[in-house]
Amino acid sequence: MSPEELIARRTGRRCLPLPSNRLGLYLALRHWTSPGQRLLMSPISADEILFLVLAAGLLPVIAPLSRRDGNLDLSRTDLSSVDAVLTTNLYGLPDPVAGLAGKVVIEDVAHALETTVGGRPLGTFGQAGVFSLSKHAGAGSGGVLAVESGADLKALERARDRLLLPGAFAADLAAVGASIARHAVTTLELVRPALRLVRALGLVEPRQGYRIPLRERELKSALAAGSALRGRASQGSSLTDPPDDRLADPLAALDSWIRADLHHYRSRYGRLSRRYQAHRLGRVPRDRAARLAGIAMLAELPSVAPAVLDNLDQPLFRVPLLVSERDPAIAELERHGVATGYLYDPPFDDYAAAFTEASPYPGDARWWARHVLPVNPLRAHRAWEVLKGLSPAPSPAR
Structure with a gap:
C-alpha cells in the first residue's frame, strides 16, 4: 500500500503524494490564500515554514503562544484580523483546532501523524492537512497532502506537477541510504561518534544558534523578485490555474532558504524511495x-x-x-x-x-x-x- 493510501485510510480524505511536507504546505497556502493576505501562525516552528509563507506572498502574523503546549493561544488572539491560520501541532501536541471553525485552516501535521482530537485525526479539521514521512516514519523524505474535495485534489495535483523538479536514481538511493544509516546509528548506539563525523565533514547546514542565517538584505531582494514574478506569471492569485504559470517558478527566488537540510524537497522521487516510504510508514503502529x-x-x-x-x-x-x-x-x-x-x-x-x-x-x-x-x-x-x-x-x- 502506498503512503498516500495509508494516510487516506487514516484520515478518510483524498491524498496527494509529495516529495516533502514543505512542498505540500506551499501548495496548500497558494491554493487557499491569495498574496497579500494575513496568515496567523505560531512563533515556534521550523525555519523553512516561515520562508514558505513568505514565498506564497502572505504576511506572517505571529500569534501569542500558550505556555502549556507551545501552540497557538486563541484566548489572546483576534481571529477577525487574519484571513487564514496555519497550525503547527508542536511535537505532536494538538493546536486548538476546535476554536478555528469558520477560518481557512492549513494543518501542518508533520509532528502529529498519530495525534487525534476527540477521536478525530489531526489533518482532517482544516481545508488541508500536510503530513511528513520523515518524522514518525523516519523515511528521510516524502509527504502527503490530505484534502476533502476531489476538485481540490485535481487542482493541487496540477500545481504540484508544475513545481516538481526531475529526480534521479542516485538521489533516491542516497536518500534511502541516509535514512537507513540514521536508523542503524541509533540502533547500534553510535549517535555520539556519528554527530562528530557529520560535523567534521561539514554535512550540517550552517546555523546561527538554532536558526539558519536570515540574510536579511538578500531575503528582501528575493521577495521583491518573487513578487514581480507572480505579477508577470498571472493576473490571478491561485497557483492552480494561471494562464502562463508554466513559464514561472514561484519557489525559485526563495529556494536557498526553503531547501535548508532538505535540498531535494521538490524533486520527484522514484520507485525505490516510494517503496521505502511506504515501508517506514507501515511500521509506525509497531x-x-x-x-x-x-x-x-x-x-x-x-x-x-x-x-x-x-x-x-x-x-x-x-x-x-x-x-x-x-x-x-x-x-x-x-x-x-x-x-x-x-x-x-x-x-x-x-x-x-x-x-x-x-x-x-x-x-x-x-x-x-x-x-x-x-x-x-x-x-x-x-x-x-x-x-x-x-x-x-x-x-x-x-
Missing part, C-alpha cells in the same frame, strides 16, 4: 506502545510541559520538557548518545522582525524557545539519567 511508555515515563518529570499530562494517550513525536539550563543539558545528552533536534529559537518575530507582524505578547514564546528540550520518547530510558537531574525552568514574568 512503535506506538513503546512511544506511549516513554511518554508516560517522561511525564513524571517536574519539567514536563503541562499539556503532555493531558495527552498521555497520544503517541507524541517528542515530549517537550521546560528546563532551566537547556543548552548544557543538550551537550550532556549527546555525551550519553542522545541527539536533540527540532529546536526553534528564537521565535519568528525576533528572528525575522522585518518580515513578520509581531505577537502582542512575545514574552511567552521567548521563554518557551529558550527553555524547551524536546525528547524522543523512544529514547527516554537512555536519556533518563540526565533528564531526572534537570531543574524546571522558572516561570516567565508577565
Whole structure:
C-alpha cells in the first residue's frame, strides 16, 4: 500500500503524494490564500515554514503562544484580523483546532501523524492537512497532502506537477541510504561518534544558534523578485490555474532558504524511495506502545510541559520538557548518545522582525524557545539519567 493510501485510510480524505511536507504546505497556502493576505501562525516552528509563507506572498502574523503546549493561544488572539491560520501541532501536541471553525485552516501535521482530537485525526479539521514521512516514519523524505474535495485534489495535483523538479536514481538511493544509516546509528548506539563525523565533514547546514542565517538584505531582494514574478506569471492569485504559470517558478527566488537540510524537497522521487516510504510508514503502529511508555515515563518529570499530562494517550513525536539550563543539558545528552533536534529559537518575530507582524505578547514564546528540550520518547530510558537531574525552568514574568 502506498503512503498516500495509508494516510487516506487514516484520515478518510483524498491524498496527494509529495516529495516533502514543505512542498505540500506551499501548495496548500497558494491554493487557499491569495498574496497579500494575513496568515496567523505560531512563533515556534521550523525555519523553512516561515520562508514558505513568505514565498506564497502572505504576511506572517505571529500569534501569542500558550505556555502549556507551545501552540497557538486563541484566548489572546483576534481571529477577525487574519484571513487564514496555519497550525503547527508542536511535537505532536494538538493546536486548538476546535476554536478555528469558520477560518481557512492549513494543518501542518508533520509532528502529529498519530495525534487525534476527540477521536478525530489531526489533518482532517482544516481545508488541508500536510503530513511528513520523515518524522514518525523516519523515511528521510516524502509527504502527503490530505484534502476533502476531489476538485481540490485535481487542482493541487496540477500545481504540484508544475513545481516538481526531475529526480534521479542516485538521489533516491542516497536518500534511502541516509535514512537507513540514521536508523542503524541509533540502533547500534553510535549517535555520539556519528554527530562528530557529520560535523567534521561539514554535512550540517550552517546555523546561527538554532536558526539558519536570515540574510536579511538578500531575503528582501528575493521577495521583491518573487513578487514581480507572480505579477508577470498571472493576473490571478491561485497557483492552480494561471494562464502562463508554466513559464514561472514561484519557489525559485526563495529556494536557498526553503531547501535548508532538505535540498531535494521538490524533486520527484522514484520507485525505490516510494517503496521505502511506504515501508517506514507501515511500521509506525509497531512503535506506538513503546512511544506511549516513554511518554508516560517522561511525564513524571517536574519539567514536563503541562499539556503532555493531558495527552498521555497520544503517541507524541517528542515530549517537550521546560528546563532551566537547556543548552548544557543538550551537550550532556549527546555525551550519553542522545541527539536533540527540532529546536526553534528564537521565535519568528525576533528572528525575522522585518518580515513578520509581531505577537502582542512575545514574552511567552521567548521563554518557551529558550527553555524547551524536546525528547524522543523512544529514547527516554537512555536519556533518563540526565533528564531526572534537570531543574524546571522558572516561570516567565508577565
